[in-house]
Amino acid sequence: MGWAQLGRTAANFLTLVACMTDADASPFDQQVASHRDYLLRFARLQLRNETWAEDAVSETLLAALSKPLSFANRSQLKTWLVGILKHKIIDALRHHGREVCVGSGTDDEQEDPLESIAFKADGHFGESPAEWGNPEQDLSSRQFFEILEACASKLPASQGRLFLMREWLELSSEEICKELDLTATNLYVQLHRARLRLRECLELNWFAHPRAT
Amino acid sequence: MMSSYPFKRTCKEVSALLIAREDRELPLQERVALRLHLAMCQACPRFERQVLTMRNAMKQWRQYANDPGDER
Numbered sequence: 001m002g003w004a005q006l007g008r009t010a011a012n013f014l015t016l017v018a019c020m021t022d023a024d025a026s027p028f029d030q031q032v033a034s035h036r037d038y039l040l041r042f043a044r045l046q047l048r049n050e051t052w053a054e055d056a057v058s059e060t061l062l063a064a065l066s067k068p069l070s071f072a073n074r075s076q077l078k079t080w081l082v083g084i085l086k087h088k089i090i091d092a093l094r095h096h097g098r099e100v101c102v103g104s105g106t107d108d109e110q111e112d113p114l115e116s117i118a119f120k121a122d123g124h125f126g127e128s129p130a131e132w133g134n135p136e137q138d139l140s141s142r143q144f145f146e147i148l149e150a151c152a153s154k155l156p157a158s159q160g161r162l163f164l165m166r167e168w169l170e171l172s173s174e175e176i177c178k179e180l181d182l183t184a185t186n187l188y189v190q191l192h193r194a195r196l197r198l199r200e201c202l203e204l205n206w207f208a209h210p211r212a213t
Numbered sequence: 214m215m216s217s218y219p220f221k222r223t224c225k226e227v228s229a230l231l232i233a234r235e236d237r238e239l240p241l242q243e244r245v246a247l248r249l250h251l252a253m254c255q256a257c258p259r260f261e262r263q264v265l266t267m268r269n270a271m272k273q274w275r276q277y278a279n280d281p282g283d284e285r
Contacts, residue, residue: 079280123223125256132266139270148274167271173236191236
């Protein structure tokens with residue numbers, strides 16, 4: 001090892017020590033780790049399995065730590081981490097394949113949620129659907145997102161996974177069928193139920209209730 | 214009945230189509246039937262607006278989830 005190289009090594013070491021002792025600029029790994037809970041929330045919502053969710057988040061953090069990048073702010077870092085998480089989650093869904101839709105059709109033998117809407121015998125609405133209005137402002141409030149996530153997490157597990165694959169992972173129906181080796185008919189039945197249940201839950205918990213904002 | 218009124222659908226059938234439209238492209242005949250029904254029904258356009266509001270809500274949520282801003 002030449003003197004020049006030794007000098008560089010020493011300089012790197014000093015830089016590292018400086019970073020570790022600089023309280024304001026927290027090291028990259030601490031910044032990454034601070035987003036763990038946030039990532040876990042979405043992993044749980046999408047995977048509906050504690051072990052799968054923990055694993056997906058751990059893999060996300062490891063992947064992030066193995067290629068440190070610098071970001072202008074916390075928000076950018078978070079967005080980057082969410083992007084990695086989505087890939088890890090798609091891997092997990094693919095890996096668990098059949099289990100993802102276990103119970104499709106069996107854990108939900110109850111009637112079609114369409115039956116809980118009061119239709120008359122001739123198929124017309126018994127009572128006209130409520131006017132939800134067009135609450136643009138409302139729909140981007142944090143309180144609304146909390147209700148929305150609570151409603152999504154109350155869906156039967158396989159319905160919730162498929163619904164979020166469409167709405168969070170933004171996969172097409174064809175992609176979902178391919179990834180999970182699912183028939184289109186089965187997928188559409190599950191999504192139909194998921195969407196109607198979500199509609200009902202939002203109506204009960206958000207649109208029908210006056211709320212303090 | 215289906216042969217004499219190929220485009221006639223009940224509100225219940227229309228509700229199912231409005232939900233299905235979120236996940237797949239409807240066949241031409243269903244699209245026509247849907248449009249004709251919505252044009253003359255009082256209740257179904259309301260259901261359609263609910264579905265569209267949900268679509269918009271999911272979009273907002275997705276943006277919030279993907280790019281949550283600082284310290285959320």
